[in-house]
Amino acid sequence: MEWLNVTAEQGLAGLFLASFLSATVLPGGSEALLWAFLRLHPEQAGLALLLATLGNTGGGMVSWWCGRFLPKWQRLETLPHKERLERWGSPTLLFSWLPLVGDALCLAAGWLRFHWLPCCLFIALGKFARYGLIVYLAS
Template sequence: MDESASLLALFTSSFLAATLLPGGSEAVLIGVLIAHPDLFWPALNVATIGNTLGGLSSYIIGRLLPDEQALSKKLGRYMHGLRWTRQHGAPILFLSWLPLIGDVLCVAAGWLRMNWLAATFFIALGKFARYWVIASAIN
C-alpha cells in the first residue's frame, strides 16, 4: 500500500475507533509505521487528528441529547463518566483514549455543554499521548 493510502486508512480507522463503534486503530498505526518508518510524524498526526475528530463526534452526540434522563438511558451503567466529567471538567478528557470510558467521557462533556475548545484540546492531548507511546515503541 502506498503512503497516501496508508495514511487514509489510518485516518479512517482512528476516526471510527474513537466513535461508539468498535475498532483498533493502534494496529493500523503499527502497520503503517512498519511499512513506512519515515512516516512517523505524519502518521502520528493523522491518527491523532482522526481520533480527536471521532471523539468530537461523541461530544456532539452529547450536545444533542435533550436531558439527563435520555443520557442515563443511553449510557446505562456508565453514568460514572458523567459524574467524573462534571467533577473534573475538561482535563478529564485527557482520558478519552481509554476504551469504553473514553467514549462516555466525550458524550458526557458534550451533554454538560463543556467548552468545545477546552474539550478539543484535552481530547487531542490524550489521543496524541497514546499514539506517541505506541509509535515510539515501534520506532
C-alpha cells in the same frame, strides 16, 4: 497478495479513517493499524502520528456533539461518576483514549455542556500521548 501493495498515501488515508471511526461508538482500534503502517513506512512516523491524532480527535468530537444534542432529560441523569465529571471538567477528557470509557467520557462531556474548545484540546492531548507512545515503541 496484490492487496498488500498499498502506497504510503493510501495507508495514511486508511489510518486517518480508521482512527476517526474507532473514536466513535463503532468498535475497532487503530493502534494495530498505526503499528503496521510504521513497520512498512517508518519514515512517515510524524505524519502518521499527526493524522492518527487528528482522526481520533475528530471522532471524539463527534461523540461530544452527539452528547451535546441529547436532551438534558434523558436517562443520563444517572450517569456513573457524573459528579466527578462536573467537578474535574474538560481535563477528564485526557482519558478519552481509554477503550469504551473514552467514548462515554466524550459523550458525557457534550451532554454536560462542557465548552467544545477545551474538550477538543484535552481529547487531542490524550490521543496524541497514546499514539506518540506507539510511534516511539515502533521505532
